[in-house]
Amino acid sequence: MNTKTQKQLLTKAKLEFHSNFPKRHVGILGGTFNPIHLGHLVIGEQVYEQLCLDKVLFLPDKVPPHRGVHKTIPEINSDDRVNMIKLAIRNNMHFDLDMTDIKRGGVSYTYETIRMLKELNPNTEYYFIVGGDMVENLPKWSHIDELVQMVHFVGVCRKGFEKKSKYPILWVNTPELEISSSMIRQRVREHKSIKYLVPDDVAWYIKDRGLYND
Ligand SMILES: Nc1ncnc2c1ncn2[C@@H]1O[C@H](COP(=O)(O)OP(=O)(O)OP(=O)(O)O)[C@@H](O)[C@H]1O
Numbered sequence: 001m002n003t004k005t006q007k008q009l010l011t012k013a014k015l016e017f018h019s020n021f022p023k024r025h026v027g028i029l030g031g032t033f034n035p036i037h038l039g040h041l042v043i044g045e046q047v048y049e050q051l052c053l054d055k056v057l058f059l060p061d062k063v064p065p066h067r068g069v070h071k072t073i074p075e076i077n078s079d080d081r082v083n084m085i086k087l088a089i090r091n092n093m094h095f096d097l098d099m100t101d102i103k104r105g106g107v108s109y110t111y112e113t114i115r116m117l118k119e120l121n122p123n124t125e126y127y128f129i130v131g132g133d134m135v136e137n138l139p140k141w142s143h144i145d146e147l148v149q150m151v152h153f154v155g156v157c158r159k160g161f162e163k164k165s166k167y168p169i170l171w172v173n174t175p176e177l178e179i180s181s182s183m184i185r186q187r188v189r190e191h192k193s194i195k196y197l198v199p200d201d202v203a204w205y206i207k208d209r210g211l212y213n214d
């Protein structure tokens, strides 16, 4: 038997094996999380509940695709971003951390990530959550026409951005919180309070590590 036939038989066996189990429905919130804030946590929880998902994964990117290496790397390393996510989600059973992008390294193209995740978990339907600002940006994403066939995109409103796209988006209404990571970084730089904008543990971590104090 040649290698191609062997591979085809293996794939068929895998699919038959997995089709005996009910599908899992898993949300993914990808981001730079520099730092994670209440806006991220609220949309994760709301999408989990409204779409009756099994889990929501927080997926920190290594190098965000459209921001450029030089703008992000000097700001904060991945370890700190990941530690803050761990602190923020540890009391929520619906949430998990996914290290696929960090482990793969390089620019975190979602098409590559989803391909890897689907290969590992063929029985899982993925719901990729994006804020309104990101929905507007979707036409520029790598392999977007293939990607929309592989995941369900879930859009959550963000102030100043329209609820429309040429791609199929599952819109979920969540309380609109005008919080962003850039706003948190700015407030820390200006020695202003970030209490109630990030979880307490994250605020302590930022203070303890002296993050964002240029
Ligand atoms: N307050 C918010 N409301 C809705 N969506 C949000 C909010 N904050 C972030 N998101 C979405 O979460 C995802 C990850 O965001 P990211 O980690 O880049 O945070 P950010 O607050 O947008 O960061 P920055 O201010 O540095 O650009 C993106 O899809 C983004 O649109």
Ligand SMILES: O=C(O)c1ccc[n+]([C@@H]2O[C@H](COP(=O)([O-])O)[C@@H](O)[C@H]2O)c1
Pocket: 029, 030, 031, 032, 033, 059, 061, 064, 065, 066, 067, 108, 109, 110, 111, 134, 140, 141, 142
């Ligand atoms: O794949 C792409 O081309 C692409 C372009 C822009 C953003 N993304 C993903 O969208 C998520 C949010 O991006 P960002 O820049 O807000 O951190 C993150 O998981 C990125 O990897 C992906």
